Amino acid sequence: LFPDAVTDRGRRHLLELAERARQGTPGGVVILINWPRARYFLPDYHTDLEFARAFLEVKKDIAFIPIAVEWSDSLSLIPPVRHVTIPWALIEREAADCGSYILILHLARDRMIEVGKLGSLHFRKGYYLYVGSAKKNLTRRINRHLRKRKNFHWHIDYLRDRADYAQALAIRSSDPLECALAKAIEKIAHWKTPAFGSSDCGCDTHLFGMTHDPAQDPAFVEILQYFRIGRLREEL
Numbered sequence: 001l002f003p004d005a006v007t008d009r010g011r012r013h014l015l016e017l018a019e020r021a022r023q024g025t026p027g028g029v030v031i032l033i034n035w036p037r038a039r040y041f042l043p044d045y046h047t048d049l050e051f052a053r054a055f056l057e058v059k060k061d062i063a064f065i066p067i068a069v070e071w072s073d074s075l076s077l078i079p080p081v082r083h084v085t086i087p088w089a090l091i092e093r094e095a096a097d098c099g100s101y102i103l104i105l106h107l108a109r110d111r112m113i114e115v116g117k118l119g120s121l122h123f124r125k126g127y128y129l130y131v132g133s134a135k136k137n138l139t140r141r142i143n144r145h146l147r148k149r150k151n152f153h154w155h156i157d158y159l160r161d162r163a164d165y166a167q168a169l170a171i172r173s174s175d176p177l178e179c180a181l182a183k184a185i186e187k188i189a190h191w192k193t194p195a196f197g198s199s200d201c202g203c204d205t206h207l208f209g210m211t212h213d214p215a216q217d218p219a220f221v222e223i224l225q226y227f228r229i230g231r232l233r234e235e236l
Contacts, residue, residue, distance in 0.1 A: 145168060
């Protein structure tokens, strides 16, 4: 998957190459994957949807050549250099602004917080992982959660207002994954807040707590990787 961060420059490069190709100057992109076992290449639509959309938009105008390579200790190529498949149909289906997300919040100290109809709840210091979803406009939903200034509507709005840190991780998909994702995170969480954010489904809660940063937890990273790409392995 590429990129691992939003690359507006990369998106512009694709569009500029395509425009030159339409004017008569052929072009292409060679993608070097420094992992010889790689079999597939996809634009990381979870991280940068606009790059993925541009990737799809220009596929008929420019050549994409993803190759898997391996290097020796002397930095010379170890043969063979292997061409990697791009699963275009899967990308077209999955690279949409819908799916699930994990909102990671941090409280530096214990707090009592009024949470709508749930009343006053005790939140211990640490990291909180909230699982949500949006059938459309996922980016807008995530951006709303990251803002502090807004009218409070969901349970998470009250906790976000008191958090000193917020990060969101998108999991774009054509399948509903919210509840399965919540159940997976529950297994590695250190505590949970009952009835939080789960009034419209059968889950006990969609809010979980951890004593340490989940981004540094291998079990959490494994869950994120599975829901982003591992679950699609059979289709690939």
